[in-house]
Amino acid sequence: MSFSGKILFTDIDGTLLQSDQTISDETARLLDALATAGHSFVLASGRPLGSILKVYSYLTSRMTASFSKAFIIANNGAQIYDCLLDRTIYETRLPIELVDTLQDIAEEMRVHLQTYTDEKIVCTRDDDETRSYTSRIILPVILSDRLADALDKPPYKMLAMSLKGSDYLMPFRRRVSDEFSDSIHCIFSGPGYLEIIPKEADKGNALRFVTEHLQLPIQNTYAAGDSENDLSMLLAAHNGYAMINADEQVRSACRLVTSRTNNEGGIDEILKAMLDITS
DSSP states (O other): OOOOSOOEEEETTTBBBOOOOOOHHHHHHHHHHHHHOEEEEEEESOOOOOHHHHHHHHHHTSSSSSSSSSEEGGGTTTEEEEETTEEEEEEOOTHHHHHHHHHHHHHTTTTTTEESSSSEESSSSOHHHHHHHHHHHHOEEOOOSSGGOOOOOOOSSSSEOOOHHHHHHHHHHHHEEEHHHEEEEEEEETTTEEEEETTTTOOOHHHHHHHTTTTOOOEEEOOOSSGGGGHHHHHHEEEEEETTSSOOHHHHHHHHHOOOOTTTHHHHHHHHHTTTOOO
16 A cells, blocks of 8 residues: 555644644644645544544544545554554554553552453543543443453553542552563553553554555654653654643654644644645
């Protein structure tokens, strides 16, 4: 398969979407122009596939044109989905035996930990973290005393959460990273959201997979993001843009930074650059 054109890999929360989970009329217009010009589009997020598909459906409902190629990078790169073919084209999963072990550590350290079936969130209880998460990630929830009991196959990822913020999760991150560095890595996707994913999974590797899948020159790749889990993608792209509202470590690592936040049309700057619009 070969594809001529440019391709945008964009994070969702804090990047493409405004804080109210919408896009502006101008962003919708520019996405239309991107599709009309024959360019391609990838939603790349720590969210599970079902949640990202809802975002993709919302975006396409705001557009009149259609992308000839569109993909989803879900679960921080553990799953890659072809939107036009309606199928997963790449996946890697956590070792199933880790689910019980990580749950035991999380309970010992009083950390909320959840995982996922292919279509549902799996939590041990309906606590404040669960309610906060599901208010934004609109997916069904399974409650199970033992997370592994609700799984019929190994999960793409697990998620440690705290409404107290990322600092509260740092001891848990250090312990898990030290003990299981051969099979997993842990990365923040936002304040209080610690992603636990297979060692080989990240958005940068997913970007390279899609680019090779399309036989597209790396010079044609653009990426946008705001959090630690976006950094590998921003550095892998030829044109990696950190949002001005991004974490400081992300901004400082990137050559390109938007002048506006996600609530001010920062993504529009990148879309205009792809479309060679100077005003």
